[in-house]
Amino acid sequence: MTWISKLTTAFGLLLLADSCYSAYEHSVLQTHRAASLSSLTSHSGTAASLPIDITIETLVATFVICLGIVLGTSNLRPIQWRVWAGKIEREGEAGFANNSGEVEKDYVGNPFQLLENRPGFVDIRKQRKEFAEWVKGQD
Template sequence: MTWISKLTTAFGLLLLAHSCYSAQEFSTLQSYRSSGTLQIAPAALPVDITIETVAALLIASLGLVLGTQQLKPIQWHVWAGKIEREGAGGANDADGKTNKDYVRHPFRFLETRPGFVDIRQQRKTFGDWVRDGGNTK
């Protein structure tokens, strides 16, 4: 997280704590007021406390979104191609550290596997071997 996102998140959480405290104080004052001899209908939460709560949630959410790292591609071959082009720098997160799931060369297993087998050629070679009586040359 960058310091801007941390500051935004902290400010949003501070506003949220203040709005929660204000709502609690309002409900406490309403309970003292209605405990007297007059029965007064409970009042709704003031608009300023509601607006402060919604604004605090939006600001805190914005700070959290700003602090997230860049999303990885959904398709594996796109991610692997990026790593192959950029090397270890393609697998760095927002802090510049290499991700723990980084593999040096994602297509390495494709390049080291054996090639395709020509079944027709092997059948012809086996047929020739059988016709020769099974003798090795």
């Protein structure tokens, strides 16, 4: 993660912690108010919902945290395997470096290397003929 994404995520977490504390304080104040009112009168009051500023702060904090996490993710890989393999062949390790400049753990190099370096088909008739000539040459 880059420092911008870390800073954004930390700011979002700070906002979320503040909104959670504000919601807790609001619920405690409502409990004390209900307790003091119930001692004065015998009728029960309705429970008050959270103020709109706490709700908005919670939503903004969640959005900022999500933004910070998205900013810190690496680039997505192509879905098609042939496109991904072409990128490996063109760019090599530089194309799979993360935000900090390190090569990703699952980078294995050219996926077509095994196919490009495999031996060709074996011609048994040719080998039999060469072996027969070799045996004749030994006598």
